[in-house]
Amino acid sequence: MAMPYRRLSFHLPPGLEDALVAELWLAGTQGVQSLPGDDGRLRVEAYFPAGEGDLGIALPPAVELAADAVLPDADWFAAWRERARPFAVGRTLFVDPREPEEAQEEVPAGRALLRLPARAAFGTGSHESTALALELLEDAGVAGRRVLDVGTGTGVLAFAALLGGARSVVGFDVDAASPFHARDNSALNDLHPWLFAGHLGALRERPLFDLALVNVVPEQILPEMPQLVRLLRPGGEALLSGILAERGRQVLDRMRGLGFVERDRRMAGDWIAFRLGRA
Ligand SMILES: C[S@@+](CC[C@H](N)C(=O)[O-])C[C@H]1O[C@@H](n2cnc3c(N)ncnc32)[C@H](O)[C@@H]1O
Numbered sequence: 001m002a003m004p005y006r007r008l009s010f011h012l013p014p015g016l017e018d019a020l021v022a023e024l025w026l027a028g029t030q031g032v033q034s035l036p037g038d039d040g041r042l043r044v045e046a047y048f049p050a051g052e053g054d055l056g057i058a059l060p061p062a063v064e065l066a067a068d069a070v071l072p073d074a075d076w077f078a079a080w081r082e083r084a085r086p087f088a089v090g091r092t093l094f095v096d097p098r099e100p101e102e103a104q105e106e107v108p109a110g111r112a113l114l115r116l117p118a119r120a121a122f123g124t125g126s127h128e129s130t131a132l133a134l135e136l137l138e139d140a141g142v143a144g145r146r147v148l149d150v151g152t153g154t155g156v157l158a159f160a161a162l163l164g165g166a167r168s169v170v171g172f173d174v175d176a177a178s179p180f181h182a183r184d185n186s187a188l189n190d191l192h193p194w195l196f197a198g199h200l201g202a203l204r205e206r207p208l209f210d211l212a213l214v215n216v217v218p219e220q221i222l223p224e225m226p227q228l229v230r231l232l233r234p235g236g237e238a239l240l241s242g243i244l245a246e247r248g249r250q251v252l253d254r255m256r257g258l259g260f261v262e263r264d265r266r267m268a269g270d271w272i273a274f275r276l277g278r279a
Pocket of ligand 1: 025124129130133150151152153154155156157172173174175178198199200215216217220221224242
């Protein structure tokens with residue numbers, strides 16, 4: 001959908017990319033792209049809805065804000081989509097981020113197709129944090145389980161859970177637009193999780209779920225973890241992703257304090273993800 005965007009451009013040493021991207025998520029970015037700069041530094045562009053004032057971004061040292069511009073109405077994802085190609089994730093998925101009317105790609109044997117056109121919500125599967133969550137989900141096994149997808153974005157993890165045979169899936173997001181995107185994707189893929197916009201607090205505090213999928217940066221979700229625990233049945237599991245590796249220990253300590261034990265972990269780039277069991 002066309003709408004005006006505010007685009008912030010940053011110049012930074014490549015090693016700071018993940019730290020900056022995590023900050024941009026916290027500030028509510030709707031999309032980030034990284035490009036090589038002319039001077040050996042990286043250029044990161046982040047898109048926000050126009051009209052929001054101070055975004056409260058804490059810039060890591062050595063990151064320079066190079067431009068802050070409002071771009072007129074246009075489909076800013078179109079150029080990206082033109083270059084986008086389908087890709088395999090985990091052992092069982094094949095994600096196509098293009099619009100449905102574009103050419104169909106042959107799906108490799110043994111993989112299920114997920115159509116997730118790159119529009120606005122986060123989660124085409126191309127980011128390490130999504131890929132790590134999908135890999136952990138495959139290994140955890142989801143058949144027959146009742147699943148909660150916290151911060152559903154495009155719905156990618158919810159759909160993967162349904163493809164894996166989950167008994168039921170509820171997905172929600174604090175970004176009010178996300179469930180609309182996820183609903184479009186739901187129709188496109190004929191996979192139907194329950195979806196809503198809001199917070200964990202909207203769910204009745206009963207142990208309704210066997211497995212929680214949480215690809216949300218710790219700053220945004222750790223304060224709500226005690227609530228999440230009350231929604232998980234004893235012995236239930238949580239898959240936590242969206243964690244910079246350097247923060248992994250801190251997140252684990254916090255989760256241990258809530259009665260979880262580590263069962264598995266995955267790393268990619270600067271990111272880490274955990275599969276935790278509720279003792
Ligand atoms: C990194 S994206 C993950 C999207 C998708 N689940 C995936 O794995 O690719 C994190 C999502 O969590 C949402 N979010 C952030 N804080 C949240 C919270 N406290 N409760 C629910 N959703 C939250 C964001 O709006 C964003 O859509």
